[in-house]
Every structure is written in structure tokens, then in C-alpha cells.
Amino acid sequence: MSRGSWEWTLESLLGGLNHTLSNRLSTIATVAQYLQSGDADPAEIGVMLDEEAEKLERLLSLLRLLPRSPSTEPVPFDVDACMSDAANYAAVWTYAS
Numbered sequence: 001m002s003r004g005s006w007e008w009t010l011e012s013l014l015g016g017l018n019h020t021l022s023n024r025l026s027t028i029a030t031v032a033q034y035l036q037s038g039d040a041d042p043a044e045i046g047v048m049l050d051e052e053a054e055k056l057e058r059l060l061s062l063l064r065l066l067p068r069s070p071s072t073e074p075v076p077f078d079v080d081a082c083m084s085d086a087a088n089y090a091a092v093w094t095y096a097s
Contacts, residue, residue, distance in 0.1 A: 013066070020059055027052050 031048050034040045 017059075017063075024052055024056055024059075 027048070031045060031052070035045055
């Protein structure tokens with residue numbers, strides 16, 4: 001996966017994560033207001049909170065599957081060009097000193 005596609009993937013993932021967490025937070029805030037109203041049925045509140053906890057757990061289980069960083073593939077290294085550049089740099093540096 002290229003660096004650009006990894007960044008796009010992360011950006012998409014974070015956008016989706018933000019949306020999902022915002023939804024969960026809104027539901028929990030609504031349940032809290034309902035509970036404070038005094039009209040709430042404790043059993044109903046328990047069911048709602050259990051549902052939200054399950055949704056958050058599913059989200060976390062998916063996040064745990066994600067790799068920590070993009071897979072890296074070997075990058076070709078031109079030893080001859082590197083040595084040539086190093087020699088040229090050394091010559092310029094020696095001459096300038």
C-alpha cells in the first residue's frame with residue numbers, strides 16, 4: 001500500500017470513527033437526559049445502555065484488527081549511485097575545507 005493510499009485510508013477511518021463515536025455519545029446523552037427526567041423506566045434504560053455498550057465493543061474489536069502502520073515493502077537501493085554521491089560529497093567537502 002502506498003503512503004498516499006495509507007493516508008487516505010486513515011483519513012476515511014478517522015472520519016468514520018468520529019461519526020460512530022458521535023452517534024454513540026448522542027445516544028448516551030439522550031439516555032442520561034431521559035433518566036434525569038424522572039420518567040425513565042430503569043429496565044428500559046438498562047437495555048438502551050447495554051445496546052450502546054455492545055455497539056462500542058464491536059467498534060473497538062474492529063479497531064483492534066487494524067495494523068499499527070502501513071505494510072512496508074523493500075525499496076531498491078542503488079549502492080553504486082550512493083557511493084558515487086558520497087564520494088562527490090566528500091570531495092566537495094574536502095575541497096571546501
